[in-house]
Amino acid sequence: MSVSHPTPRRSRRKDARPGELLDAAYELFVEHGYAATRVEAVAQRAGVSKGTLFLYFTSKEELFKAVVRQRLSSLFVNWNAEFAAFEGTSADMVRYAVRQWWQHMGGTAASGIAKLVMTEARQFPEIAEFYRSEVIVPGNELLGRILQRGMDRGEFRPMDLTHGIYSLVAPMTLLLLWKHAMAPCIDPQLPLDPQAFLETQTELLLGGLTLADRHVR
Amino acid sequence: MSVSHPTPRRSRRKDARPGELLDAAYELFVEHGYAATRVEAVAQRAGVSKGTLFLYFTSKEELFKAVVRQRLSSLFVNWNAEFAAFEGTSADMVRYAVRQWWQHMGGTAASGIAKLVMTEARQFPEIAEFYRSEVIVPGNELLGRILQRGMDRGEFRPMDLTHGIYSLVAPMTLLLLWKHAMAPCIDPQLPLDPQAFLETQTELLLGGLTLADRHVR
Amino acid sequence: MSVSHPTPRRSRRKDARPGELLDAAYELFVEHGYAATRVEAVAQRAGVSKGTLFLYFTSKEELFKAVVRQRLSSLFVNWNAEFAAFEGTSADMVRYAVRQWWQHMGGTAASGIAKLVMTEARQFPEIAEFYRSEVIVPGNELLGRILQRGMDRGEFRPMDLTHGIYSLVAPMTLLLLWKHAMAPCIDPQLPLDPQAFLETQTELLLGGLTLADRHVR
Amino acid sequence: MSVSHPTPRRSRRKDARPGELLDAAYELFVEHGYAATRVEAVAQRAGVSKGTLFLYFTSKEELFKAVVRQRLSSLFVNWNAEFAAFEGTSADMVRYAVRQWWQHMGGTAASGIAKLVMTEARQFPEIAEFYRSEVIVPGNELLGRILQRGMDRGEFRPMDLTHGIYSLVAPMTLLLLWKHAMAPCIDPQLPLDPQAFLETQTELLLGGLTLADRHVR
DNA sequence: CATGAATGAGACTTCATTCAT
DNA sequence: TATGAATGAAGTCTCATTCAT
Structure with missing residues (x-):
């Protein structure tokens, strides 16, 4: 003015x-x-x-x-390198991955892209394909490598890799949708703390994945 | 004429x-x-x-x-009654709920409605509100009752109910999206067997939820 | 009103x-x-x-x-038949053809089409091709047949058929343009009686085409 | 900088x-x-x-x-002078005029102007008027003078001057159109050698115009 | 009830023209 | 003088909605 x-x-x-x-x-x-x-x-x-x-x-x-x-480009640029150099338990690696995802994708404006792709993929096959090759495939591969590492090192029990990957992806997807599809309309009535949920969910999954003392006795 | x-x-x-x-x-x-x-x-x-x-x-x-x-009306009409009369472990109850969901919603044509709500909710707040009151709230309450029952009966460890609910909801949501948003575009390249995934995921969650006989099964 | x-x-x-x-x-x-x-x-x-x-x-x-x-379709539909049955001198046949052209094309609204094609042919190759195959080719063939008949019957002197044809076409084209391009703008200042001009022009051409008493002496 | x-x-x-x-x-x-x-x-x-x-x-x-x-200006600047000094038969004068036209107009880039005027005259009356006064009128007058000379000298038979003029103009117009409207689209299929056509056409007209020694040449 | 021809507001896109630099 | 980013009027085309039959 x-x-x-x-x-x-x-x-x-x-x-x-x-x-x-x-x-x-x-x-x-x-x-x-x-x-x-x-x-x-x-x-x-x-x-x-x-x-x-x-x-x-x-x-x-x-x-x-x-x-x-x-919004999608350069999302997975240096992630892979980071993870290749990771030292520590595979469980920590999973935790780290999830936290990173929230910091760079789920919690940022980039997350809106996911909703956009879900919404319009069918009218724009080109977009769907782009999303697949730029996000889904590299993302899945990254998670797959982590899980495989855990199995190789005897930290995780043997599992179907695809299912394991999507187990991690599911809560993320839910949050994306929640944020962009439901929350804007009905937010105050169904509160959900994304980070807390993510953490709980991750631990729950890790509980199921880790060998831990399950077979101890 | x-x-x-x-x-x-x-x-x-x-x-x-x-x-x-x-x-x-x-x-x-x-x-x-x-x-x-x-x-x-x-x-x-x-x-x-x-x-x-x-x-x-x-x-x-x-x-x-x-x-x-x-498509949404009468989705939860007699479910509650069914579950109120359920006898058996709460883990089985969860398994039953998930299977029911697949049979009556996820695996049927009705599932498209979810995609519709995701995509159009923002343009039609009325729809969002309707979905909330007709699907989300009753669905969550149903799952909440099951989890509460498990905790009350000492089958599940204490947990944040909301997180527990959404842990169950997450894989379902993923499948709905997969089916209606991604699969039609990029299906053959990223296969996912819905029922197997659901089952694995349920067991994984139950493994994390159940207290006692974790390693029994 | x-x-x-x-x-x-x-x-x-x-x-x-x-x-x-x-x-x-x-x-x-x-x-x-x-x-x-x-x-x-x-x-x-x-x-x-x-x-x-x-x-x-x-x-x-x-x-x-x-x-x-x-506007172009059915322009040459029954013309050919008419001419095939023509009896009389080839000179009369030419006169008849020119008069027919004026009655069915040059003097009618169909003539506007010619201007249209001239004007827009370059932006619409499809139109140009259509005009060629529907108007130019059949028109030229018709005139060509008449001239050939004259030569075969010894009425016309030998000539290059293409040139003969275009000699007949030229005044027609001039009239089309005159009518649709110049006349609407500058009409009263440069009068030209189309039919009289056509007739004069035809006779002039026939004078040049016919053998007549040219070689008599 | x-x-x-x-x-x-x-x-x-x-x-x-x-x-x-x-x-x-x-x-x-x-x-x-x-x-x-x-x-x-x-x-x-x-x-x-x-x-x-x-x-x-x-x-x-x-x-x-x-x-x-x-493009139009100075097209007829010194032509008139040239023709005023012409010595020789009026038939040669016509031949010369036609040849000149081809050299300075029909065969050159200037010919495109004719197409332009044909196509756009109606939208730009000013252009039409300009073309009339700069091209048509002087051109017609020039041709008219030649024909009149021929009649005065007993070389040509009496004729309607306007018709005579347009008889000469017609093949020129045809060529202009051919060159800029039809040929670019359908050229290879309907070939026409401009200069040969012009010459043939001129002789044909002269044959009709000249009185005496028709069969001499 | 059913039809489908007709409507017209509204969207995308183009391009001659302007103007700050 | 030259630039080219910016403008906005104007044009083509779509489609939800109406209504006479």
Whole structure:
């Protein structure tokens, strides 16, 4: 409202634009879904006109794909390295992985992407495929390596790897949905503390996975 | 043009119309989402004209709500009674509940409703509220009663009830999403046997929940 | 302006619509060209709304192609038969052909099509090809047959058939352009009586084509 | 950023700019028509930015008119003088005129202007009027003078001057259209050698026009 | 009841034109 | 003078909804 600095209407900042538009689009896509989001609203939120948006993205669909790409890229870039160098029990490794996930994905804006993909995957097979190869596959492989390490080292009991992986994925997925689909509508009535739930759940799973003193007696 | 004898073809099954429309709408809404589903396609699939649809549903939105309502209603009608009379270990009760869920919800066409609610809840708060009161609350209460019973009877160790409930809900949710959001796009590449997964997961949770005879089974 | 008969706004006449739209579109396309013609204007002139137009033609481009197709089709349907049965001098046959052309093409609304094709052929190769195969080729063949007949019968002197054909085509083309491109803009200042010109031109050509008493002495 | 020595690159050929833009615009207008030509494409082809174009031409329409004006101006500048001094038969004069036309108009890039006028005259009456006064009128008068000379000298038989003129104009017009409207689309299938056709056509007309020594040549 | 032709608001996208730098 | 980012009016097309038959 203050007109102190003469903010130029046509500020020349071509490099900043795409990011601003992407951010605006992300929020609106997550909130309203692809179809119900009007490109004009995206432009408006980014502080530019309709036409400007099309200067950077050739179509609404391209904008959408760009949003997903931007938010997902470099999600698993250095994770693998980190885990390769991990020293300690495999149980701690699982705990660490879950905590990392919350810090870099579940608890961040990136989580909205998951809801977006769930919601629109069927209309945009390209997006689904991208999500599969960029998130699901590397994520599953990472978790799989941890579980395998545990079995190899005699920390975890033998198990079906796929089931083990999805056991870890399930609570994460639940939280993503909760956060973006249910909570915004009915939040105060069904509270759920994500981190506490994640921790409890992890321990519960580890209890089932670890050999511990199960067969001791 | 000739109206010689009263052709009963037209009035074939007037009363069935709303149901046929609801079925057609359900399938299309699940497959394409609310926005991408055209009312004309619904009418066509139901074998009537576009105009006829508006004879039974005042608007697309009403049609959508009717679909959700129809699919959710009477989902928990007699479940509670069944469980109230249950005799046996609480672990078996959990196993039974999970199996029932698969039989009546997860494994059936009704499961699409979950995807629908996830995807459209934000656009239709009414739907979200309806889902909450008709599915989430009764479902949670049911599971809560089972877990409480287990604790009361000394079968399960003390736990935070909410977390326990969601531990059971998580794998179910994962499966619903898998089925309706990811699988249709990327199925063959990431196979997951739902029932086997459910069973494994249940046992894993029970292993963590049960107190005493952990290593017995 | 008279409201004698209660003309129903939504008169049900699905079969009449395409023709009305085609007529309206024809006039506007000829007058303003493809790009400068707005579909809404076409609809308006046909007395319907924008949406109605798209009920019958999937796009502006399809509408355009339909216009051309409709106006060109059946132009050469029975001409050939007529000419095959012609008896008389080949010179009379040429005169007859030119007169027929004026009656069925040059002097009618169909002539606007020619201008349309000239104008838009480059943006619509499909149209150009259609015009070639439906108009140019059959037209040229017809004229070619007449000239060949004249040569075979010793009425015309030997000539390059292609040049002969285009000699006949040239004045026709000039008239088409005159009518649709120049005349509407600068008419009163450069008068040209089409039929008289055609006749003069035909006789002039025939004078050059016929052997007559050229080599008599 | 450094302004050490005055870089003459930018001011390379300021004065050439309008000409380059006009050339680029001419080509694109001929190729795609007025509406389908984007000013950005013109600027790009001229090697400048969109903004620069508007420095020289206030609007797309002005650019178009400038193109036509430039190409038409000085087309008939010294022709008349040339013909006034002509010595020889009037038939040769006609042959010479036709050949000149091909050399300076029909066979050159200037011919595209005719197509442009044909296609866009209705949208730009100003252009039509300009074409009339700059091309049609002087052209017709020139041809008219030649024909009149022929009649005055007893070389040509009496004729309607207007018809005579258009008899000469017709094949030229046909060629222009052929070149710019049809040939680019359907060329290889309907070949026509312009110069040979022109010559044949001219002789044919002369045969009809000349009185006496018809059979001499 | 049923139909389906007709409507028109609204969405995406283009592109001539402007203007701060 | 030159740039090119930004604008916004205008155009094509979609689709939920209406209504005469």
